[in-house]
Amino acid sequence: MFAPQRQEKKVMVITHHEVKVSGYTSLGRFNCDFTRVGEKDTLNLNVPGNHPSLEFEIPISSFSCGNFLLNKDFRSTLKSSEYPCAQVEVKNLYEMKGGLFCHLTVNLVGKTLEFPEMELERGEDNISGKLVLNFDMLDLDPPNKFGGLIKVDDRLDLEFVLGI
Template identity: 35%
Template sequence: MPLFILFPGRVAKEAYLVVRGERITVQASTSLGDINCSYSENRPGDTLYLNRPIGPRERLVLNLPVKEFACGNMLLNRDFQRTLKSGDHPLVQVEVLELVQNGPHFLGKLRLQVAGKNQVLRGVDFRRQAGQKLSTKLCLSFPDYELSTPQKLGGLVKVEEELQVTVELLLAPQTFL
């Protein structure tokens, strides 16, 4: 007859956030000024687990349609789409592989797919913002994704080789830790 011994103990409470949308802003500097392109989406609510590796089925995946980014006018929209090769790669994908709470901010590991090229970004620092948001700023280099910087007017207007990307995760109010 088997003997079962039960030890009283604490059950760890699983930590998570409920993401109800995202706002992505891409900024590029040119020889004539800055270009800003943005995309936002609301969603019913996706669970983002904290403080542990996140399994493939549990990961928060943001599929961002390149053609949905607004850059201010039709010409800039078309240049942005052409630069990111939207004809062959219509989506930019951001996948949260891990998010660990570290005091008032969160450290993440992301997989970013741009123009068919994948990069894993470690130590991504998400900060808590007013209005139930987590926000981070990323600096992406055109060569890392095998992209060419656009040039206009025979090279008179040049774009810097880095993109400044702001990712904001919009959270449901009751889920902030």
């Protein structure tokens, strides 16, 4: 009668990955994104213990920021010649108190960032999570151009979208 309620085990089929990075400069907002469609992966929901995680690589050169100058600056800032790919791992997907959570690991510019209880949002055909990073977390300096006339804010907003 007082036993904990068991969560129903489910499998989610992931049909695409999308990563959006946005930030602000002294001239306005910038958006860069990466989408990979056509690869199918699965995530187990509410399965305790070790089970396969969802891992994918993001080639930094595949991000699109709207024009070649922004693309070049974005790649240079993320040191794409030294770190050509970012890695993302989603594991331990579970439901709790009506919410959806996971353990997210992001490896970017040689730094591994762990988000052990990241809350996700459910959409009609996707699940997504939002992070706020700053350049200090990545041991990077915010870029500036033209002798400091154009500066990038220290905050970067990342959104991960997994299509289901």
